[in-house]
Amino acid sequence: MNAWIEKQRHLIDFTLASLARRRTKNFGLLLVYTLLVFVLASVALYTHALRQEAAQVLKQSPEIILQRMVAGRHDLIPPGYIEKIGRIRGVQAIEGRLWGYYYDPVVKANYTFMAPAAEAVRPGTLTVGPAVARSRGLAPGNTISFRAYSGKLFSFTVAGVLPHSSELVSADLVLMSEADFRAFFAYPAGHHTDIALSVANPLEVRNVAAKLAAVLPDSRPILREEVLRTYASVFDWREGIVLALLSAAIFAFAILAWEKASGLSAEEKREIGILKAIGWETGDIIKMKLWEGGLISFTAFLVGFIAAYVQVFRFGAPLFEPVLKGWSVLYPRFELVPAIDSLQVATLFFFTVFPYMAAVLVPIWRAAITDPDAAMRS
C-alpha cells in the first residue's frame, strides 16, 4: 500500500513539475475553469435559495383565492357571493379581501394598498412596508398625503413600519383601515377585491375549487399549489435565461478545454516519447495525465464553488442579482437564507470535472501506445 502511495506521489510530483514548465498556459486554463464553475454555481445556488424562500413563505398563503372575471378581466366581488360560498361543504373560513394598486408619482413607484381583516389599523393611520418607508423617508408619526384616483387628497399618519426582515413579501405594502380603503378608492359598499378561502381538509381543495366554479361560473379559483408552481417556474425560467446567456461562454470554455486536453502539443508528445524511452509504462503515463486532469478540474471545482457561495450568501450576489431577482423602482432589500441542493452540487461536479478528465484520457492513451521513437521524432 505504502509503495503504491509513494508511486502516486512521485507521479504527482512529476505532473506538477510538468505543469509548472507551462506555467502561464496552465494557470490561465485553471483561472478560466474556476471562473466557469463560479458562474454556474452562483446561478444554481442563488435560484435554488430564491425558489426555496418563495416556497417556504408562500406555503402559508391562502389555500384558495377566488376572483370574479368579467369579460376576461379581474373584477370586484359583488355582495352575496360570500353567502353563496358559505353553503359549500368543506369551506372552513371565508374572508373578503380588500387590496389594490396605487401609483405614487412622487417616486414613480407602485404601492400595494391593503385593508387587512386580521390587522387592526386605526382609521387615518397607515402601516407601511420597509421599501415605501425608505423611498418616501417615512418614520412612525410622520404624515403623508396621497391623491386618490378621484382627485381628492387624503392625509394619513404613519402608525408603524413593517419589520425589515419581512421585506421580501411586504416591501411595497401600505396597510390601512377598511373605511379608509373604501373612501380612498371609492369602493362600492359590500364589494371586495377577491375572496380568500381556507379548506378544512387539504385533500378536498380541488373538489372545493370545482364546486366553486360550478356555483359561481364567472369566478376563477386560484389554488395555493398554483401560486407555488408559478414561483417555481418563474425562477426556473430566470435560471434558464441566465444559463442561455452564459451558454456562449460555456461553449467557448468547452472548446478551450477540449483543445487543451485533447490536442497534445509537440512538446508534450516528445515528453511522452522520452518517458517511454527511459522505461515508463503506458499505464504510468495515463495515470500521470489523469492526475494532471484531476488536479486541475478538482481545484477549479472547489475554488469556484467556494467563491460562488461567498459571493451569493455573504456578499448578496452583486453580479447576478439584477437578472435573477428582477428589478423595479421599489426594490426589497433582503438576505437570502442559504439552501444548498446536494443533487445540484453533485450534478455541477459531474458536468465540470468528468468531461475534462475524459477529454484528457483519449489522446494521451493514443500517444502513449505509439512507438517512443516515432513520438520523439514527431
Added chain:
Amino acid sequence: MRLRPSSIAFVGIGLAAAGFAATFLDAALLRERGAPHLEARGTLAARLGLTDLALFTEARYTRHPSQADLHSAFQDHPVALEHFPTGSLLPPPAPLIAHYERLDRKTAAPD
C-alpha cells in the same frame, strides 16, 4: 527540509476541500440564524393573506403574477415581448404556445 510538490498540492486541495465543507456548515448556521425571520415572513404572509413576493412592483401582473388576469402577462400576444423588463423574463403558459395539428389540411374541400 524542502516540501515535495505533491505535499503542497495535498495541503492546497485539503484546504480547498475543508473550505467546501465549511460552505455547508456556514449555510446551516445562516439557515439557523435566518429561521426566525423566515418564520416571521411566513406568519405575515398567513396573517395578511399575501400570495406573492414583492420583487417586481412595476405592473400588476408582475407584482402579483399568481393573481393576474389569465393571459395578462402576455396580454398583447401569447409570445409577444413585454413592455416591462421583468415581464420579459416570465414564460408564457405552456398551453398557449403548444402546437396543434392543422386540421384545415385534412378537409377534402375548402369550407
